[in-house]
Amino acid sequence: MANQKSDEYPVIWLQGAGCTGCSVSLLNAASPSIKNLLIDELIPGKHISLRFHPTVMAGAGVKAIEAMEETEKKGGHILVVEGAIPADGAFGSVGEKKGKPVSIPSRLESLAQNAMAVIALGTCASFGGIPAANPNPAQCLSVAQALKNKSITTLVINVPGCPPHPDWFMGTVASILLWGLPKEEELDEFRRPKAFYGKLIHEHCPRRAYYDEMKFAKKLSAPGCLYELGCKGPITYADCPLRQWNNGVNWCVNSGGMCIGCVEPGFPDLMSPIYQKMASQPEKKEV
């Protein structure tokens, strides 16, 4: 592979109102690993060039911002956004321009404008998530909404989860490298790749047999279906029960901690109180 020029896919990773948990989740990727993503060709002949990522990059300050802005100028990059977008720019900024802080929403607008696609990574970027929870003190929006408000039409792919599974991100990126941007029919009604969000947790849950036999756990840590303790598996679409987490060692329901619906647009408000049985089971949709 040495000395062969790869196709470079420049990536800018913008952090908005978030907690860096999406980045840490990506660091937990097993195969491909973060090393494969950063250093190797993720797909033979194709390499991700991570031009800006606040947690990982060596450079800081002006040098980091210059690297971001040069990539932005050339265009054609993949923009990954982690965290929600505060509608009022006063609540967050990244870097300066002529001695004045540049707000997160204005960074988003200029970075999205010329991008090949935007990956809204995590539930905050996809739907608003935790910072947009009632009363939404920083007036946070999803990336798609923030761009829509500015009539920016770059394709947005939502890869939600609090945090998202690293495979969901790697798979979304690898798919772009292999086959180009996703077709509309490959995304669900919330613009999530069906490949990862097409299955209902409840239908593939290892505790499903308990549910069918109406054997419900009476308290946390007990065997049985967690539905009556508040599990949101019946309304949550993700492949966690099949894929499992952290290199397959465990996942929420398996640990008795139940599904809290973290990939859904209503997280956290529509999923709370977390430890309370859902008022009614919403209608099922086709999978």
Add this chain to the structure above:
Amino acid sequence: MGRIVIDPLTRIEGHLKIEAVVEQGEVKEARSSGTLFRGIELILRGRDPRDAQRITQRICGVCPTSHSIAASLNLDSAFGIADKIPDNGRIIRNLILGAAHIADHILHFYHLAALDYVDIAKVAKYEGKDPALSSIKSFIERRELAPFLPRYEGDYRLEKKVNLQAVAHYVQAFDMRRKGQEMLAIFGGKIPHDAAIVPGGVTEVPTVDKITSFLWRLNELREFIDNVYIPDVLAVAQAYSDYFEIGAGCGSLLSYGSYDLDGKEVDLIKRQRLFKPGTISTNLKLARLDPAKITEEVKHSWYADTTTGRKPAAGDTIPQTGKDGAYSWVKSPRYEGKVYEVGPLARMLVTYASGNAEVKSVVDSALAQLKASPSALFSVLGRHAVRALETKLIADSMPGWLLSLKPGEPVYTEYEIPEEATGMGLVEAARGALGHWIEIKKRKIANYQCVVPSTWNFSPRDDKNQPGPLEQALIGAKIKDEANPIEIGRIIRSFDPCLACAVHLITPKGRSLGEFRVS
């Protein structure tokens, strides 16, 4: 007089901006500013108290486990079950926290801090067959060097062999910290944001397969800590020994203590813990900790002066933009009105001075190897070295805890949510002392306050105009090239900043940066 602005300061958690005033190559004044606001405490009000344990984890994706445990201890105390957590539950919480600290410290040294000392570009001339180094060489030959370049240029001093080895370890450490997170998820369900820690204990039950799977990941990590991590930190320390005299900071340290070894004592300060609570300064004289002496001051923060000097449990947050003399959204936590640094250095030295034989032995042998005195630990390299030694101490304590789990015994205790109650949860996050306080009314959260490590370490000046720990650590630093202030990055990163934690406070009005500009 020059002004250096670093925005964003990268390889940390969160949004941080640093401004320094430099005169003849020396920092005269420094100010740190968080540049993002969310408002988690306001979001918590009115919710089911149990939800705080899930939501506060999401203050920070790097240290969610610490918030998870602080919230659980807080709720345990509010629910009146602080002395009723089953041993299995207490031990599994310790194992989860330990796994988080190991993964976090490895991440911090190799992936956040090391690029200030290790020169990855030198791998271009590598001739050997190590797979990690060969793949980096291929990477360099493709000539797309992000995210490793551009960077601040400066004195990358490691000699060739040590440097190459450190780069190979940078790659290996990705796998190691991932295994630490896997170890965590065996009992935690998943990470970031664990599923299995709850008020009352945990939901995951110990079984022999989980215990052995955890054990062998732990064994691999312990080998890495002993044979790679600690030797690498010592190698960096030898090449950059002047950094034992740089970045001393405020010289006073505070620890809440952590890792509960006893489940019956309700008072967390009296509870038997691996790390001891207390305060200590450069003379290594230990003092007892009284959480009632913690206050938060706001003279230089954009909050109403009427709220200054309050205890966290009675804390309030009334923003006041454009306030004269204010330059930060971070409040200034103080203990007895004095400035304190928190973190691994604090808990290790407090535990050292408490007479813990293991801590004394690892610290003393490292000091002997470095020919340094304990006071040299108050420095950039001291923080790195002690963080590595602490990783060893925690990892070496864990097999004993793990093997004391009893499959079949309970992990969780039930409780009633009280009509009205207050609670306090104190624990040590990777970055230092973390406290959660709750007030429950009508079975809902009436008030929830968190005082987090980076609020202590990155606090602005207080009511008596005393600069915060980082601000003090930067003053006097020599900067060789103002366009490449690599020295500032080294000092700041030694604290392992976590800004999402520090600036979780609320503000309904924006901020107005620029008022404290000095040139």
